Amino acid sequence: MMGDKGFQAKETGSFQFCPENILPRSFYARDTRVVAEELLGHYLVHFTEEGLAAGKIIETEAYLQNDPACHAARGMTRRNRVMFGPPGHAYIYFVYGMYYCFNAVTREEGVGEAVLIRALEPVAGISLMRARRGRKDLRDLCSGPGKLVQALGITGKQNGQDLTAGTLVICRGNRSGLEIIRTTRIGIKSGGDLPLRFYVAQNQFVSVR
């Protein structure tokens, strides 16, 4: 659309995609809390016809099967079946009638656990993100689970997609020197006292400070 011209901006990030940097399935087939913490510093990357958009993962939450806040807590349903599938796939669900949230499925097949990606630091495709979000401020692009899905152009149709091959992948980043804070999760009622949220200290792109 013509209106997008107003959002043309220089790319500030230095992200470069290399297929060999895609995280392998074995990365996801581990304890969900470990995966949630170790996803910080890596890159969520989405290729579309409009171009590539990517962000550094700086905030995550773990959802465990025996955890009342987890969709899988009461067993498998049509909605949550992807969580019980093989690790390294996308679990994308619709909330509040208008937003989608993106999760990476963890653990071995048969266990319903996943990591919610809550915030990214935009690194590539920033003009595309601005157009999709209808906002200019860098901090308004990916600082929340619904926002980052919109900024990257992810849709509910990608629920179940393989994160180790294809157009939606997670790539290895540099995690050295990363200072990580562990705290309670955001926006849930039951299970809210569990320390299952992880974020990068001093990062201005987290969803809640």
Next chain:
DNA sequence: GTCCTGATCCTCT
């Protein structure tokens, strides 16, 4: 079938 709630975000006060 009805009713209620929600892993959110935006706009207003």
Next chain:
DNA sequence: GAGGATCAGGACG
């Protein structure tokens, strides 16, 4: 800081 948007899933009858 409060309230509205907006709808699928799950609980219940």
